[in-house]
Amino acid sequence: MSHAIQDRPVQTAVRHDPLRHARLPRWSPLAIAAGSIAAGVGLGLAAGWHSRIQWGLLAALFFVLGTYAVTAKVEGSRQAKDRVATSLVWVCFILAVIPLLSLAWVTISKGLETLDPYFLSHSMNGVLDAEVGGGIYHALLGTIEQVLLATLIAAPIGLLTAVYLVEYGRGKLAQAVTFFVDVMTGVPSIVAGLFILATWNLMLGFGPSGFAGAMALAILMMPVVVRSTEEMLKLVPNELREASLALGVPKWRTILKVVLPTAIGGITTGVMLAVARITGETAPVLLLVFGTKLINENPFEGAQASLPLYVYEQYAVGTDAAISRAWAAALVLIAFVMILNLVARGIARWKAPKTGR
């Protein structure tokens, strides 16, 4: 008998949780949130903290800990971990959204004081710093022209580079290009500005112009376009390329007629996001476009203004009227970028491969 027992090792029984267990009511996360906010505010007041941020962080901490404690007590430890993860996600989401909303709120409330059709359609020509009035027409025009020129330079080069990297690039050259694109992504905008200043303005002797700024912006934009386009092209299934090649379509036509149309939605979004990124650049514009109070429609000759630069200048002036103008211009800048983003999303949705029946 003892022999037989030795032969059969003792098996550890696998435990199964019961299928039913105690559950917290559905309103419990809300209740815990309310309780922890009350506790945070109460403790903050009691300790005499002035900063609302400290109250909020304390409440967030209470919320996560409270969720864990209550759930562990009622539902068990696995459910407690699950709820803590959920509550952390919520806390992080709120922490991320609060600054965003407050930024939008402050900009809109301060910007709307000055923003009107007059502001959009007039320049600062002859307006004194302390004087109310004036506008951003010259800066808006400058920004649009510079960004347009930068896009015209950067988008085709970036697009073709990405096509090379995904469809043709093999070996050392492709690796080197990828590496330098990554390096370029990290180039500070002031360095791009200094580079153009050194070559275009100092070595070749051109004066400040919108075009010089556009070249610096193009340098900043190019790596973003390459990267996003590259990712989009990689998403195009290889089967489509093979299907096209197997029909006897040359590779370049396959890329032009099958690969690019399939990815065009994502590529457009990428380009638009790159445009949005450079629209807010100040440093290269400050160095190369120089800024002016007057309307200069020609981006190839003479100083121009631009929106971020305008905001910077008006803020530096520091009078009440100027600071109000700065907020209004900032609002226009944000709205401009937002409209670009909406356009990009619209194009992406419109051009996306259709799956409907």
Place this chain on the structure above:
Amino acid sequence: MAKRIDVSGLSAYYGAHKAIDDISMTVEPRSVTAFIGPSGCGKSTFLRTLNRMHEVTPGGRVEGKVMLDDENLYGSHVDPVAVRRTVGMVFQRPNPFPTMSIFDNVAAGLRLNGKYKKSQLNEIVERSLKGANLWNEVKDRLNKPGSGLSGGQQQRLCIARAIAVEPDVLLMDEPCSALDPISTLAIEDLIGELKERFTIVIVTHNMQQAARVSDRTAFFNLAAVGQPGKLIELDDTERIFSNPSVQATEDYISGRFG
């Protein structure tokens, strides 16, 4: 138009790895030749060497000769693009172009290769869709996206796309493996009709399918994992399935293998 394929001493590589070794065979025009064999034995690789799609894979390389009637596909001045216009291909998973409508999908091979009048295109698209037994199902929605069709319809759309450019040979790489039995039957019937006009080579894992659709069957095998695949024997389908001359073929067909 159908042409004879005459392969001699063909080996294909992926980089340093030899995938198929020294294959010689003849594929008769206006017939269906099926390739069977275990996974990884190089059937698909061999199929892809027949229209120079193998070299599209990075590191893909081929040695040997493939004669299409009297022209070597791997001759020194042969354009792979021209080869693929002559030797069409249908893939395992249906892959219609997602940005194009049903009409544009069928016309893709023509449009991307040259200029045709609208009336000519209409005629060719209708003829190809009829040839692929799909016309009645899609004639009212030619402008809808091809990706909205069912899997079996998509595969017939891909066949219509392939025959629209009037190739001499049609290669099919497991065309039914992603389809249900009814769609499979539709495509098998279609293969029977298409062989009147084309030389057809089909790779399949389904031995009943090989027995049903093909006139000749080639059995491929590999000695061990990592070894190159080899052609074991090629014979009339009836003979392969009733009385094969090699023991390995019989083992594979009767399920005593792998």
